[in-house]
Amino acid sequence: MRAARDGTSEQTRRGSVRTPGFRPADADGSLCHVDAWIWGAVVFAIVLVFAGGVAWWLARGCVLTMIGATGAIVGGVVSLISLAVLIDPEAGLRSAAILTIGSGIWLLAWALVGGIRGQRLLRTEEQAAARPAPLPEHAGI
Numbered sequence: 001m002r003a004a005r006d007g008t009s010e011q012t013r014r015g016s017v018r019t020p021g022f023r024p025a026d027a028d029g030s031l032c033h034v035d036a037w038i039w040g041a042v043v044f045a046i047v048l049v050f051a052g053g054v055a056w057w058l059a060r061g062c063v064l065t066m067i068g069a070t071g072a073i074v075g076g077v078v079s080l081i082s083l084a085v086l087i088d089p090e091a092g093l094r095s096a097a098i099l100t101i102g103s104g105i106w107l108l109a110w111a112l113v114g115g116i117r118g119q120r121l122l123r124t125e126e127q128a129a130a131r132p133a134p135l136p137e138h139a140g141i
Helices: 010-014 033-059 063-085 089-130
Strands: none
Touching (some): 033 063, 063 089
16 A cells, blocks of 8 residues: 555545544535434424423413423424434434424414413403402492
8 A cells, every 4th residue: 555645545535444433524525414404403402492491481380381381392302312213314304303393383382372361361460450449338338
């Protein structure tokens, strides 16, 4: 085996020698496009779990918003599990996308319902506070 002028062997330059645990880069030096999609799905699932946690924290006892937050957290975790467990990357990406989109819509819908309910309760309390208290029946005696 001849060494090249730059100090690398011909076998290394052809790409037949690979470092264990690393994938070879494409011709332009980037990783495989599937890797980018999988990392994107992982990031979206983690963001969904984080958003569910924030919604739970901000719910302040609103059961409707807590239902949405729980669904988002469970959906994000199941999405991460599907990316890690499924052997076929395409099936993992499809299931993760469906779970992430579905859980995001679930969180949005329940958070909106919780917000609308909270706004109605606040409006009712303000109207009750603005009305004068009724006089007792025996006050007119």
